[in-house]
Amino acid sequence: xxxxxxxxxxxxxxxxxxxxxxxxKSWIPxxxxxxxxxxxxxxxxxxxxxxxxIDVSVEDDVLRIKGxxxxxxxxxxxxxxxxxxxxxxxxxxxxxxxxVDATKVKANYKDGVLELTLPKREEAKPKQIKVDIx
Numbered sequence: 001x002x003x004x005x006x007x008x009x010x011x012x013x014x015x016x017x018x019x020x021x022x023x024x025k026s027w028i029p030x031x032x033x034x035x036x037x038x039x040x041x042x043x044x045x046x047x048x049x050x051x052x053x054i055d056v057s058v059e060d061d062v063l064r065i066k067g068x069x070x071x072x073x074x075x076x077x078x079x080x081x082x083x084x085x086x087x088x089x090x091x092x093x094x095x096x097x098x099x100v101d102a103t104k105v106k107a108n109y110k111d112g113v114l115e116l117t118l119p120k121r122e123e124a125k126p127k128q129i130k131v132d133i134x
Contacts, residue, residue, distance in 0.1 A: 047112035
């Protein structure tokens with residue numbers, strides 16, 4: 001069951017309800033996951049953020065990306081309010097497969113994209129064995 005926030009102001013103000021929808025909107029950054037030969041790579045879109053706004057951690061084979069995107073500015077003119085880009089706290093979690101070495105995760109943040117490189121364990125990397133034919 002979803003709880004609805006009570007608004008004690010004018011109950012017939014249609015704009016208050018629209019603004020409430022914006023407040024209730026959660027923000028989850030988009031992420032792509034690639035499986036390469038030696039690594040898993042996760043790329044997450046975090047535009048307009050700085051490195052200090054982002055926290056990456058691994059605990060119990062779960063990778064967590066969390067942070068807060070702060071509102072840069074608001075546009076207010078003649079009781080007109082418009083805010084389309086999402087802001088606020090976010091958290092994404094990814095279950096790591098057993099073949100990933102969680103102690104060697106590397107992170108790089110550039111141009112609004114967080115790229116995480118998760119190396120695979122040596123024993124999990126594919127090996128090619130040449131078999132001689134007699």
